Amino acid sequence: METVLLTQADPNFKYEIAEKIGLEEIKPCYSCGSCTGVCPVREVIEDFDPRRIIHMIVLGMRDEVLSSDLIWFCCLCNSCYFVCPQGIKFARIATELRKMALAEGRVDDDFLKRLEPVKAYLQDLCRRTMFMKVKEGLQGTHIMPCWRKYTAKAG
Numbered sequence: 744m745e746t747v748l749l750t751q752a753d754p755n756f757k758y759e760i761a762e763k764i765g766l767e768e769i770k771p772c773y774s775c776g777s778c779t780g781v782c783p784v785r786e787v788i789e790d791f792d793p794r795r796i797i798h799m800i801v802l803g804m805r806d807e808v809l810s811s812d813l814i815w816f817c818c819l820c821n822s823c824y825f826v827c828p829q830g831i832k833f834a835r836i837a838t839e840l841r842k843m844a845l846a847e848g849r850v851d852d853d854f855l856k857r858l859e860p861v862k863a864y865l866q867d868l869c870r871r872t873m874f875m876k877v878k879e880g881l882q883g884t885h886i887m888p889c890w891r892k893y894t895a896k897a898g
């Protein structure tokens with residue numbers, strides 16, 4: 744477990760992100776783990792954990808989050824929003840984290856180039872995994888428009 748030095752933490756980090764996605768604040772995360780449990784990327788990349796990344800944001804671990812390779816692995820499928828009791832859209836958060844990392848020069852072109860085939864693989868994996876889970880009856884707090892016909896059958 745890592746130690747967070749409060750002198751190095753940036754308490755405004757969560758507000759900075761919230762403002763970028765047009766919110767006053769990111770709603771309090773219960774740390775329920777539903778996002779992590781449903782995330783298809785987590786099934787193939789053990790270190791990828793949306794709950795943990797949100798926790799790090801709340802703790803103000805700005806450098807650690809923006810410098811992490813992990814923020815690039817979210818395939819933006821919104822499956823976690825589907826099950827989050829707080830309606831937290833991690834995909835929107837991940838998108839802003841990437842923009843911030845790019846603007847601050849925290850990633851190089853070589854990394855982005857190597858990421859391309861990985862992204863395509865993860866996007867395909869997310870699509871297939873989530874359609875399968877919803878078809879099998881997965882229900883969530885929010886309904887994704889593209890899954891409506893399957894959730895209707897499941898209900």
Ligand code: SF4
Pocket residue numbers: 771772773774775776777778779793794797823826827828829830831
């Ligand atoms: S599902 Fe929502 S409330 Fe639960 S851990 Fe994930 S972000 Fe937090």
Ligand code: SF4
Pocket residue numbers: 778781782783784785793816817818819820821822823824833834869
């Ligand atoms: S948007 Fe998809 S890939 Fe990204 S954290 Fe949520 S469930 Fe995982």
